[in-house]
Amino acid sequence: MVRTALRVILDAEPDLEVVGEAATGAEAVSVVRELRPDVVLMDVRMPEIDGIRATEQLLASLTDPPRIVVVTTFENDQYVYDALRVGAAGFLLKRAAAEDLVDAVRLVARSDSLLYPAALRGLAAAHGAPGRAGGAPAAAWVARLTEREADVLRLMAQGLTNAEIAGRLHVGPATAKTHVAAVLAKTGARDRTQAVIAAYESGFITPG
Known part of the structure; x- marks a missing residue:
């Protein structure tokens, strides 16, 4: 039904096309490898392989992987946080309005991250123990x-765009874009979402 x-x-939508569907995590990995879509909407809870493992496998095995948005029922789900940690571009709630869904797909297709600052703070507070980021000590990148x-x-972490960062x-x-790129490189992050998660988990930024 979903x-x-x-x-x-x-x-x-005239500019969007659904090229495939999958009922399980294993099927999702297979379908994505075959059809190579630009964007994937990945349920975090699926049979055989959950959305976290499916996301991790796709991002690790494809040279030009799709942008993956995880879809969930609850915004404070541990599965969501773990999916973001392994490289998902963001998340959507299943109860999201149709226009929010469409906007999200277009956003990540442009290689932007679907970053909800308040929601990410809540996830970090609930699930992000300091020091977990990338398995490396905080000082390894914070000091650089x-x-x-x-x-x-x-x-x-406040959700500002490059243009907003430049203005601030x-x-x-x-120059702002260059600084953002440097932050991604030093944190070892795939995108802004992963960089912000690294900041929370290292203790560089606290959820409070």
């Missing part, structure tokens, strides 16, 4: 951040 509803909503990069990471720091958009 898959049918998602297909109806997305196929109604410049003062400006540290400011940029804090603003990223009184720098040009290109």
